[in-house]
Amino acid sequence: MAESTEQRKSRHLDVCLDEDVASRLDAGWEAVRLRHEALPEIALADVDVSTVFLGLALRAPLLISSMTGGTVRAAEINRRLARGAEAAGIAFALGSGRAMLEDDGLRTTFDVRAVAPKVVVFANLGAVQLNYGVRTEDARRLVDALGANGLYLHLNPLQEALQSGGDTNFRSLEPKIAALCAALEVPVIAKSVGSGIAPSTAARLVDCGVAAIDVAGAGGTSWARVEGKRSGDPARERIAEAFGDWGYPTPRATAALRAALPLVPLVASGGIRDGVQVAKALALGADLAGLALPFLRAADESDAAVAALIDELVTALRIALFATGSRAIGELRDALA
Ligand SMILES: Cc1cc2nc3c(=O)[nH]c(=O)nc-3n(C[C@H](O)[C@H](O)[C@H](O)COP(=O)(O)O)c2cc1C
Known part of the structure; x- marks a missing residue:
């Protein structure tokens, strides 16, 4: 019997938690150096990491990236992430809402508004689903049902190609993405799933009306490896492993996107x-x-644990600003060594 979307999502969580799914590519963060300022002339308390992204106020420039929904376990994970994000004033993205579009009974596994009424939350769909029956009305229904502040559209040709029975018809998506962006009242953000997005592709997406780009580059979770390990088929896993270092490493891809598109809101x-x-x-x-x-x-x-992780990230970020002599995150752009 074909695996249901729900079964697939559940297995994704186990594979990601229990197996080595790290990209075999070193992202290259060590090569990015920040200027150490020995005489910052500010107090640590002066550092302000708040920001505004797509018109949404955040207390720190952080996002919990798209992961899950559709199962009882995912529901609890989403609630914990949403509560943590709301308490800290950071943004939170849900996993693909396709399962919910197929079965409205799964709505409660995505809907976090009951526990986090004010969190900045983004819904998520695979762009390729626009070639498999998902219409603009469906995307709007998803956004409305979840009270989402925006919609993430993920672009995952490699992942689909490595999945048995994956949705691999990526033909003529641009006009469909453009129609979606024009019709929705909330911003659409395009992302990869760990392979990155080239500047020329990002420019095409911006031409379609996408409001922001999330590079979702290589160097972290490898979706090729996740799909390989999930398949239970040695030949398929070998094919997937061959793509274990695929994609644009995040730091380089981020710099390239910013250089090509100076004004586009950008998530690394x-x-x-x-x-x-x-x-x-x-x-x-x-x-x-x-x-x-x-x-x-x-x-x-x-x-x-969610609260502690956010606190660690924000604390280190604040200290990094202090040690570069930056009061606000905008000043970090001048802090590359
Ligand atoms: C368990 C899990 C599920 C994911 N599901 C989705 C998804 O539904 N939609 C999506 O756009 N990305 C999904 N991703 C990809 C992430 O959003 C992210 O792009 C990728 O994991 C790289 O980030 P990382 O190295 O910090 O994990 C998922 C990642 C994980 C770990």
Whole structure:
């Protein structure tokens, strides 16, 4: 019998939590150096990491990247992440809402408004689903039902190609993405899933009306490896493993996108693992930094673990600003060594 979307999502969580799914590519954060300021002439207390992203006020430039929904376990993870994000004033993205569009009974596994009425939350769909029956009305229904502040559209050709029975018809999506962006009342953000987005592709997406780009580059969770390990088929896993270092590493891809598109709201994600890397991502031109797998691990543990991870990231980011002599995150752009 074909695997249901719900079964697939559940297995994704186990594979990500229990197996080595790290990209075999070193993202290259060490090569990004921030200027150390021995005489900052500010107090640590002067540092302000608040920001505004797509008109949404955040107390720190952080995003919990798209992960889950659709199962009872996912519901609890989403609630823990949403509570943590709301308490800290950071943004939170849900996993693909396709399962909910297929079965409205799964809505409660995505809907976090009951526990986090004010959190900045983004819904998520695979762009390719626009070729598989998902219409603009469906995307709007998803956004409305979840009270979402925006919609993430993920672009995952490699992942679909490595999945048995994956949705691999990526033909003529641009006009459909453009129609979606024009019709929705909320901003649409395009993202990869750990392979990155080239500047020329990002420019095409911006032409379609996408409001922001999330590079979701390589160096963190490898979706090729996740799909390979999930398949249970040695030949398929070998094919997937061949793509274990695929994609544009996040720091380089972030810098390239910022250089090509100076004004487009930009999220850096993919392999960001600590607050100094967050600072480096912002210095390279990102407006927000997103993390997925570290937040899954924390949410799998407890509300307290989510709060502690956010606190660690924000504390290190604040210290990185202080030690570069930056009062506000905008000043980090001048702090590359
Ligand atoms: C368990 C899990 C589920 C994910 N599901 C989605 C998804 O539904 N939609 C999406 O756009 N990205 C999804 N991703 C990809 C992440 O948003 C992110 O782009 C990728 O994991 C790289 O970030 P990381 O290295 O911080 O994990 C998922 C990641 C994980 C770990």
